[in-house]
């Protein structure tokens with residue numbers, strides 16, 4: 001009986017490892033576009049506004065101040081460069097899914113401009 005429990009647990013662990021390996025492989029296949037975040041782009045209020053809408057719709061329930069502590073780390077825009085935020089948003093990272101198939105290039109860039117803006121309020 002005990003052996004069977006151990007065998008079952010090993011099986012579960014193996015499946016978990018396979019699933020993890022598979023999702024890492026998917027992440028590796030995600031190509032991050034080469035983008036340039038100019039000052040003009042970053043300060044354009046239309047981009048920031050569009051990014052804010054995406055933030056409220058998709059990011060806030062994990063990264064928002066009401067979600068702390070737990071689901072996702074508090075973002076620290078002052079420590080980031082736009083390229084880093086874009087990279088993480090596009091490709092995902094550990095507990096965060098990639099957003100490349102969910103949001104267009106334009107939308108992902110817009111959310112970067114919002115996160116990096118002085119309007120950003122998690």
Ligand code: HEC
Pocket residue numbers: 054055058059060061062063071072073075076084085088089093094095096097099111115
């Ligand atoms: C399902 C919950 C969830 C959602 C939704 C989500 N994230 Fe995340 N995000 C995470 C987690 C968890 C991490 C941290 C991964 C790690 O480091 O282990 C993270 C990491 C990040 C990072 C890197 C932070 C750092 O300091 O390294 C950025 C930037 C980010 N998310 C932005 C976004 C944006 C923008 C959106 C909306 C498009 C979003 N996230 C939606 C869970 C989420």
